[in-house]
Amino acid sequence: MSKISSQFRFGEDYLTSGIAIKIASGEIKGIISETSREKIRKSRQVVENIVDKGHPVYGINTGFGPLCTTMISKEETKILQSNILQSHSVGVGDPIDQEIAKLMLILKLQSLSKGYSGIAESTLDRILWHIDNDVIPVVPSQGSVGASGDLAPLSHLFLPLIGLGKVIYNDNEIATSALFKETGLTSLDLGPKEGLALINGTQFIAAxxxxxxxxxxxxxxxxxxxxxxxxxxxxxxxxxxxxxxxxxxxxxxxxxxxxxxxxxxxxxxxxxxxxxxxxxxxxxxxxxxxxxxxxxxxxxxxxxxxxxxxxxxxxxxxIIIDEELTIxxxxxxxxxxxxxxxxxxxxxxxxxxxxxxxxxxxxxxxxxxxxxxxxxxxxxxxxxxxxxxxxxxxxxxxxxxxxxxxxxSIPTSLGQEDxxxxxxxxxxxxxxxxxxxxxxxxxxxxxxxxxxxxxxxxxxxxxxxxxxxxxxxxxxxxxxxxxxxxxxxxxxxxxxxxxxxxxxxxxxxxxxxxxxxxxxxxxxxx
Missing domain, CATH: 1.20.200.10 (Fumarase/aspartase (Central domain))
Structure with missing residues (x-):
């Protein structure tokens, strides 16, 4: 893109409102630096080790919200992450502006690239692809109460990672399945904690x-x-x-x-x-x-x-601090x-x-x-x-x-999020x-x-x-x-x-x- 004048390193550089807007407009190109990638890989390995050992850690091998005491088997942890994106995609109302949805992708990538979320490098690369190629998920405007993360809008934002939802592609709204046929992309196989990491956060509010x-x-x-x-x-x-x-x-x-x-x-x-x-x-x-x-x-x-x-x-x-400390x-x-x-x-x-x-x-x-x-x-x-x-x-x-x-304030999640x-x-x-x-x-x-x-x-x-x-x-x-x-x-x-x-x-x-x-x-x- 000829109008790009500089680069921004996700997870490493300091992000401001102005820089985020310039990344969204294509004036600045965002990259994931090797320094950030190393942190991401280490954090991901900690999650894998937790799953292997079977120690209960919320959202990794337990249910969510009021189901936090329900243990999930090692075999089912991946199904759990795909299910959470689908079950939490309950947004309604007109779609938010395309620029704001793109800003959500940018802000989420910055947060996840810090290396404390246990998400896979390949998942972040797919998010970066959406930003670089201006393929923006369709996100309903209503449904978030602004705590436990912007759950509903973030779920819609990341449905395309697993082949669901809709996107704006070449100025047209299409199903993600049609996007995959057009581009050759395939659905990601989310690992333990990834779904939760994607939808937990304040990126709807922040955007x-x-x-x-x-x-x-x-x-x-x-x-x-x-x-x-x-x-x-x-x-x-x-x-x-x-x-x-x-x-x-x-x-x-x-x-x-x-x-x-x-x-x-x-x-x-x-x-x-x-x-x-x-x-x-x-x-x-x-x-x-x-x-x-x-x-x-x-x-x-x-x-x-x-x-x-x-x-x-x-x-x-x-938050994944290290193998001995998750908070x-x-x-x-x-x-x-x-x-x-x-x-x-x-x-x-x-x-x-x-x-x-x-x-x-x-x-x-x-x-x-x-x-x-x-x-x-x-x-x-x-x-x-x-x-x-x-x-x-x-x-x-x-x-x-x-x-x-x-x-x-209205209590949700059976009082867990009160x-x-x-x-x-x-x-x-x-x-x-x-x-x-x-x-x-x-x-x-x-x-x-x-x-x-x-x-x-x-x-x-x-x-x-x-x-x-x-x-x-x-x-x-x-x-x-x-x-x-x-x-x-x-x-x-x-x-x-x-x-x-x-x-x-x-x-x-x-x-x-x-x-x-x-x-x-x-x-x-x-």
């Missing part, structure tokens, strides 16, 4: 968390830029972004946001035009951008740090990520909430030179009034989705909230660009001016009503494609401007 890290980072960066443009359009004050203020309350996110917004407003004729105006202070949705965006930045940073720990951890059960513990429990995902979900919702408030503020007509509803000829025209109805609906929907999934994290539900829900925030930000982008237009011929800072020109190439200034849904869809594309982030960085580099702060490296995903 969703990786996407939350990526997409929330994008929303936060774009919210700062769009917020700065709205400040320009409504001629807000730059003083709330002064370093002197934030040094007295130095939360990392606040300092970072204030510095970025202030740098975006630097050199603006619009800001200079009202430097001596009689307005004392702006509404909170403008004045408190550092505090609100910054708090969400801090929540994002917390999730990012926890996700990186999880991506480089062993989360199946039992049946609870590292499959999703609570560490579940709570942080709920926090990030709330943080994302608040970005959309304050964005909706700025949109409403822009429509009021209280900023000199900016007409009510952002249109001169209203009455016969409704202007931008109804766009805010949409953001109000989305912001309200998000509030309903912010109830923390991790606050709930506390579960529900992190799988939280991960899916957080992505729904972020998708709504992307739509809200798209509408604020259009609204800010419309308000910005009334400041002409004055110029903003060079970055915001270039962003405004780029928006106008896609969405023209609105002098009268039109089908604004078309504009909104174009705005959503701009947000999803991260167009304004790329443009801001390119202009900053070209003009030798800095959008960095001393905390900037903490707010990157790589």
């Amino acid at each position: 969703h968390a990786v996407k939350v890290v990526e997409k929330l980072h994008s929303c936060l960066s774009q919210a700062d830029i769009i917020g700065a443009m709205m400040i320009e359009g409504l001629q807000g004050s730059v003083k709330p972004f002064y370093n002197e203020l934030h040094e007295l309350r130095p939360f990392k996110g606040n300092v970072h946001v204030a510095s970025r917004v202030k740098s975006l407003l630097k050199g603006s004729e619009i800001m200079e035009d009202h430097i001596d105006c009689d307005r004392v202070q702006d509404p909170y949705s403008l004045r408190c951008i550092p505090q609100v965006h910054g708090a969400s930045r801090n929540a994002w940073l917390h999730l990012k740090e926890l996700v990186e720990i999880e991506l480089n951890s062993v989360t199946d059960n039992p 049946s513990g609870g590292s499959f429990h999703g609570q560490p990520l579940a709570m942080a995902i709920d926090y990030a979900c709330l943080a994302a919702s608040e970005v959309g909430n304050i964005s909706d408030r700025r949109i409403y503020l822009a429509l009021e007509g209280n900023s000199p030179g900016v007409p009510k509803l952002l249109m001169e000829d209203t009455g016969i025209n409704s202007g931008y009034m109804i766009l805010q109805y949409t953001t109000a609906a989305l912001a309200s929907e998000n509030k309903g989705l912010c109830f923390p999934s991790s606050a709930d 506390h579960v994290s529900m992190g799988s539900i939280g991960g899916r829900k957080a992505l729904r909230v972020i998708e709504n925030v992307e739509k809200i930000l798209a509408i604020e982008l259009l609204t800010a660009a419309q308000a910005f237009e009334f400041r002409k011929p004055m110029k903003s800072g060079v970055i915001l001016d270039e962003i405004h020109k780029t928006i106008r190439k896609e969405v023209p200034f609105a002098e009268k009503d039109r089908v604004f849904a078309d504009d909104i869809n174009k705005g959503i594309d701009i947000i999803k494609n991260k167009t304004i982030i790329t443009l801001a960085n390119n202009v900053a580099n070209k003009e030798n401007l800095s959008l960095e702060t001393k905390f900037s490296t903490q707010f990157e995903i790589y």
Whole structure:
């Protein structure tokens, strides 16, 4: 693959959200190094020795969950591993996104390659084949309670290893049996503990968390830029972004946001035009951008740090330390990520909430030179009034989705698994909230660009001016009503494609401007 620029060694190198996403996109190639292979082989041999000696070890020669006291004969241990994949494949609902399923493969391979799971080298090579060839299992979205591992989704993820389930192959959904005919692959003969190692773990939760890290980072960066443009359009004050203020309350996110917004407003004729105006202070949705965006930045940073720990951890059960020590513990429990995902979900919702408030503020007509509803000829025209109805609906929907999934627990497995994290539900829900925030930000982008237009011929800072020109190439200034849904869809594309982030960085580099702060490296995903 020509676009691959480097390699990642599973089980040996440090995995981050950004690296995982690059492996999924093909920008980085994953390999299993010889160092990792040696650990994998040693761990596998320990499992084989346990089976030969007949000492009871959970999941190797015993049943699962409430059947943990049921001994399994040496001859039946392999049947047990195939059965567990089938019996636990009980997922329902629409399939998860193909990228998230691929991330699950990547994250599981990283965990198993650490050499503490007793899985066979050949099984890991087959998982790597699926990643390299972009043959992605079909995984239902519902059925995991986020403890004892993401059992149902991981079972569906690995059914193709034993010739069952479905996959996406050459952009088509086909049965694994058809894939085998097409490629010449054959079903794997799973050995003792392998089935359990495959389905025990947090990779469904973690894969969703990786996407939350990526997409929330994008929303936060774009919210700062769009917020700065709205400040320009409504001629807000730059003083709330002064370093002197934030040094007295130095939360990392606040300092970072204030510095970025202030740098975006630097050199603006619009800001200079009202430097001596009689307005004392702006509404909170403008004045408190550092505090609100910054708090969400801090929540994002917390999730990012926890996700990186999880991506480089062993989360199946039992853990094979050596022949004398196997530990049946609870590292499959999703609570560490579940709570942080709920926090990030709330943080994302608040970005959309304050964005909706700025949109409403822009429509009021209280900023000199900016007409009510952002249109001169209203009455016969409704202007931008109804766009805010949409953001109000989305912001309200998000509030309903912010109830923390991790606050709930329902006993399963006949009481053996009597506390579960529900992190799988939280991960899916957080992505729904972020998708709504992307739509809200798209509408604020259009609204800010419309308000910005009334400041002409004055110029903003060079970055915001270039962003405004780029928006106008896609969405023209609105002098009268039109089908604004078309504009909104174009705005959503701009947000999803991260167009304004790329443009801001390119202009900053070209003009030798800095959008960095001393905390900037903490707010990157790589």
